[in-house]
Amino acid sequence: MPALAALGRGLALVAAVVLAVALGARHVAPVPDLVLVLVVGWALFRGPWAGAVAGLAGGWVLDLVPPGAEPLGAHALAYAAAGLLAGRFRHAGPVAAPRVALVTLAAACVVAGVDVVRALAVSAPVDLTGTALRVLLTATAGALVVPVVVGAERALLRRRFG
Amino acid sequence: MRRRLVLVAVVLTALVLALDATGLTSLGPLRAGAATALGPLERLVAPRADPAAQERLRGSVQAAVAGPAADDRLAGLLAAPGVDGTPVVLARVVGVGPSGPAGPERVTIDAGSRDGVEVDRTVVSADGLVGRVVAVAPWTSDVLLVGAPELSVGVRVGARGVLGEASGTAAPGAAAPAPGTLSLALVERGTMRDGDPVVTLGSIDGRPFVPGVRVGTVREVERPAGRLAATGVVVPAVDVTALDLVAVVVPAPRRTPRPVVTPSPRRAAG
Structure with missing residues (x-):
């Protein structure tokens, strides 16, 4: 049963990346970072280590699903750090939407920060306005989608333990 | 125990990252495997061209071979400099990758090795150079776009065809280009002006770039101190x-050999 749940989470990550890629092909821009939203949801529900695992898996999926990104593994490490950070903000009981948005914002800043530093290191152009807009959009999407992710995880737990 | 497993996974990822970044081993098979499995899915969820437009497109392909084309986009694409006369594989963009700090860097197109696409082939649109193919799967390929930090193009600038290099990262001595533009540095003494056209120089066997494809126009020419040639x-x-x-x-294999010209010994001596 846990293996099945892990498979489901993996498929959700793949679906999130394919959805983002297909939205891009329809010239929707900016696209919120749906992988990060899932990672933050799992990190807030299960803690920093589970968040790091989810981030690692999500980054790998993002790097491998075509067209992917170069070099392999860079996104995995960045998302793992973001998941670890988001998991630190887990606490018992219901979580308010603004808090979820703030945690997603912090995680998105980690991922975007790694990208920006990598671009600056090779003196490539950086569009700070566009990046900030994407980070804010991801935070908004986090406030909307994380409750759904957490709800699904709760339902899974209830089914397992009654 | 669990934390140890996570740490092992992180270390393994860092190892793969180091291998890929240094280029010690090719991780192409890993990428190709993922693209083979997920490429068809991306083609399935890609935006559909409406059937009437597709029919028109198909008709205009036949018309373009015979004479004037009905579809403006296709006519423009087939008449674009550097493309006229060479065989091309038409494809649609089915996926746009995660945006980098300055916009999209990679896209997926719906043509793959089964359509004759290979790694390091030039990708063009009706307007000019789009990028080059970096990964190929049976049904899809990935294209590195112009403006990505990893992509640099040998170019000819202006009517005189001064040699230069256009790149997504800043040329030595120049500031980083604005998002959506390329940094241009001449590699020989010469002049360029605002508005000069920039076309590809071309590579051996046309890989990764065929010659004569429009790249863009020159803006903001500068002469940085301590550099031989201008940047822009x-x-x-x-x-x-x-x-x-x-x-x-x-490109089709060359069928007719080039004429070989031998200078006459007397003129060479004189």
Whole structure:
């Protein structure tokens, strides 16, 4: 049963990346970072280590699903750090939407920060306005989608333990 | 125990990252495997061209071979400099990758090795250079776009064809280009002006770039102190955020040998 749940989470990550890629092909821009939203949801529900695992898996999926990104593994490490950070903000009981948005914002800043530093290191152009807009959009999407992710995880737990 | 497993996974990822970044081993098979499995899915969820437009497109392919084309986009694509006369594989963009700090860097197109696409082939649209193929799967390929930090193009600038290099990262001595533009540095003494056209120089066997494809126009020419040649900015001819129909250049093998010219000994001596 846990293996099945892990498979489901993996498929959700793949679906999130394919959805983002297909939205891009329809010239929707900016696209919120749906992988990060899932990672933050799992990190807030299960803690920093589970968040790091989810981030690692999500980054790998993002790097491998075509067209992917170069070099392999860079996104995995960045998302793992973001998941670890988001998991630190887990606490018992219901979580308010603004808090979820703030945690997603912090995680998105980690991922975007790694990208920006990598671009600056090779003196490539950086569009700070566009990046900030994407980070804010991801935070908004986090406030909307994380409750759904957490709800699904709760339902899974209830089914397992009654 | 669990934390140890996570740490092992992180270390393994860092190892793969180091291998890929240094290029010690090719991780192409890993990428190709993922693309083979997920490429068809991306083609399935890609935006559909409406059937009437597709029919028109198919008709205009036949018309373009015989004479004037009905579809303006396709006619423009087939008449684009550097493309006319060479065989191309038409493809549509089915996926746009995660945006980098300055916009999209990679896209997926719906043509793959089964259509004759190979790694390091030129990708063009009706407006000009789109990028080059970096990964190929049976049904899809991935294209590195003009403006990505990893992509640099040998170019000819202006009517005199001064040699230069256009790149997504700043040329030595120049500031980083604005998002959506390329940094241009001449590699020989020569002049360039605002508005000069920039075309590809071309590579051996046309890989990764065939010669004569429009790249963009020159802006903001500067002469940095301590540099032999001028630097500038190229505004790309192609808007990589609005790609749809593209073509991959697949040069046919040369059938007729080039004439060999031998200078006469007397003139060479004189």
